[in-house]
Amino acid sequence: MRWNLKSKPEKEKVQALQNALQVDEIIATLLVQRGIETYEQAKTFFRPTLEDLHNPYLMKDMDKAVSRIEKAIANNENILVFGDYDVDGTTAVSLVSSYLRSFYPNVATYIPDRYNEGYGISYLGIDYAEDNDMSLIIALDCGIKSIDHVTYAKAKNIDFIICDHHRPGDILPDAIAVLDPKRTDCSYPYDELCGCGVGFKLIQALAENRNQTIEDLLPYLDLVATAIAADIVPITGENRVLAKFGLEVINSNPRPGIKALIQNVKKKILTITDVVFIVAPRINAAGRVKHGNEAVALLTEYNLEQAEQFASEIEQHNSDRKELDKQITKEALLQIEENNEQNRFSTVVYQENWHKGVIGIVASRLVEKYYRPTIVFTKSGDKLAASARSVKDFDVYNALEACAEHLEQFGGHMYAAGMTLKEENYENFKNAFENEVKKTIHPDLLIPEISYDTEIELSEINSKLMRLLKQFEPFGPENMTPVFLSKNIIDSGYAKTLGNDAQHLKAFVKQNNSPNFNAIGFGLGAKIDVVKNRNPFESVYVLEENEWNGTVSLQLQLRDVRTN
Template sequence: MEKTWNIKESGDDEKIEHLSNVLNIDRFLSNLLVQRGVETFDEAKAFFRPDFEHLHDPFLMKDMDKAIDRLDTAVENKEKVFVYGDYDVDGTTSVALVFSFLRPFFDNIQFYIPNRYEEGYGISYKGIDHFAEENCSLVIALDCGIKAVEKIEYAKEKGIDFIICDHHTPGDVLPAAAACLDPKRKDCNYPDENLSGCGVGFKFIQAYCKRHKLDYHKVYEYLDLVAVSIASDIVPIVGENRVLAYYGLQKLNTNPCIGLKHIIKVSGMQGREIGISDIVFKIGPRINAAGRIDSGGDAVDLLIAENEEMAGSMSIDIDKCNDTRKGFDRDITQQALDLISSNEKLKNKKTTVLFEPEWHKGVIGIVASRLTEYYYRPTVILTESKGLATGSARSVEGFDLYKAIDHCSDLLENFGGHMYAAGLTLKIENIPEFQRRFEAFVEKNITPDQLIPQIDVDEEIGLRDINEKFFRILKQFRPFGPGNLKPVFVTKRVFDYGTSKKVGKDQDHLKVELIEEKSGSIKQGIGFSMGPDLDNLQTGNPFDVCYTIEENVYNGRSTIQMMLKDMKFPYAEGN
């Protein structure tokens, strides 16, 4: 599929020149810094050397004093406490962090993860009834609860207080909880509103340490969990999150908790450096798989494990859940692609809306994402649950999916989400009309450019500019993520050196060796799923490449290689 390359404007020339001089780095790297809002020596020092001193005072968060007061009362009165969180990665890491920290302070503390299929996201009435039966008087809710106004009122009637630690946008009315910690509250002046749910939980226990003058290292030992939540929940890795992710990755690579150590082992990542992308593609999916296939509580059990043998056994079980999840994902994705490819009418639409009652509810969000990538158009994947059609929706860059679904709201039982992702439920008999109206709205409102995949390119450089010093400094831009994405480069007019070839079991990947026309510099690279482009490379004409720069470690030897994202062949013979 043809992609559009959007090359960013270069930063302010004077600022680039200044950084190049004071940091002794080339202009390409200085430009990357300026693009990221780093313009002075002190800002560069904070960027390249994150420090715990850059963390904000947790008591700047609205209601933090109330939260610690209520927790102190619970400790003093030896109350029964439950730690509650959702079944996804952010929820389960949040619960593991707060439960593990508070466990020594309570004789009677438990955790609770709602069942994905019976209770859904967030605070559940079933959970509250369970707490009441257990004579629980305090629930600490993590990564959820900020909109649970009626449910918190229901809990109060049963004598149960809530401390809410959330990072989602609140509604107009806050729940009547003992405390509502959420940096996105309109009346909260906390300096950083981009924390993950686990990050808010971290600030909560950090505040407890500060109140009681405990060693902060008691909190820092849980930063591996915070890093996993930051990466998996795709929050901006800037500001406080950059500090937390930076040190969390250090902990993950040197001394992870027992549970994460065994997840790393079953993921096949022992002995190599783990980065944000490894969390996103290896660790996070395994934690998520427990809630998708079985129970999110299993993930928490593993993350709080104190016994090596038990953790080893649990990690194998979760890895099996992930294999099952991948099987569902692969099979349903292929079924969906087959449905579209065999129907010309479906192929030519501006949207994808598919319903199959037997599809597994736990993976339809993943399938929606995969189909959006493949056909690059707003996508809704539906399955049957409790007599209704329920599903997940995903969008393309720049198109407001939530607005399109809201346009059909009279056909829906409920829906929620944001611009790029949503969940919805409707009666099965309403699906054809929803398909028609959703398609009509998208066709009318989407632009042709929004139906073409976009690649944002940081800058154009030459192959000759990629050397050991350049890459050594580029690595210090890590951790990469939203707000500080891995830099994407373009180099124009390169040639195949004559050694490029197809690789992989199915010969669908491309291993290249490219030479730059102007300098004669040669660089190697890999392009996944780009095998069909080999013929275009071998015409003898120049072409342009779009890529990131990676480290390839093989047999203990490290080399720099390009990770190809796209190629263009705009030059006719002789041009």
């Protein structure tokens, strides 16, 4: 692995913040790295409040959206809340539909089928609205490029309100309102909201219009925090506020659907990371294995017993998803070995019976194994469909664009994309993609990177430092858990491997005259020789609290080790 220092902040800025906050250099350094340079910015960061949320009417077209919804309610129209089948989409649909239903009954929901309809607004969904006499569709987490679909709906006298967070094209759909902070003509102060976040701004504006306060909307924030966690958006600005208060709801009084998903979790307090690994995959599993409707049914259910029944079905889908993912990953790895493709610059694999709902996860697994841009194909109707995943700093979307002549269609962004092609074009595409990656990727990008924040001495680690680090939560993109570097560490002489296959590394370490610390390195068992026999070594690690038999101690979770 490559170890890189994230950035070295200017000494003067660190010193000034240190003086202003009366904190030590480590904390001031971490804050300046995150763009926090003044007392006021630090106060907002450490003590986010609901008052920090922006006025929803600052978003372009918000007044039009609210006005059209109020008109629909006044005229007793049927409203359809439409959203994508992933976590962001299903939480957004659950959020807006449950809020509207709290005072208006004529609201239905629609999640497209991953296999029959694919991503985004569908003609089938619009036909469903027409068949059920619905004259307004609120689209969430999709629609910003659905120009033809909105035109199709208009011809049927169905209006659209679009709430999206993806980058718009040159032309916007002809909707009543297009809410998207990434619109070039939108001056909304924060443009990193997820789809559910944009949905929240819509209900915030509706609530204001109905003389409700932000406190009335607190019960909906468990959904917003779940979407923020799952969609991997920056935990900065408004997202930080929404995530913090949403986590409080998840940990104190979540809706029955989320309560049913987490009630067997042993941890007392869930973090954003727990939401990413416990709640999000289960919500996602519905859309991957069965249908996203099941996730919406769970998240909008107010009877705990019924929610537990839904959660148990979704748990089964998640188990099925895990089995599929494991089996397909195994088959893909075998295919790479049999074709002797371990040393290519890209990975492209295909089998016609692989489950379309998990090929994205499999692509991520293969990136973990070989660390290179990866595409996994399966058969979908008379075409091949695929999911692509990339490595840090390599733009897979640009690489696909260079191979577009072989593709039917493709879309996505720098690190993840989807595409379809005709089966007869598969080999030509595979070769073209390999050549493009080979030509454009820097060799360093094929080696995984660990970025660390700053170098510290083990003697600087204490409960006060840990207490302050915990106040940096919730962690996530642009505010990741701080990673530290320490050199000249020595194990006590009892370093050992753990796990059935000696996969993990356990040590008891110190540096010069520092106290001893427990250290655990998951997946680092093969590096036991670096640390044993009291060899001095250096490590990048994160600090964590380890609870054992009611005693809490500080522990180093090693991310990597190497000889000094």
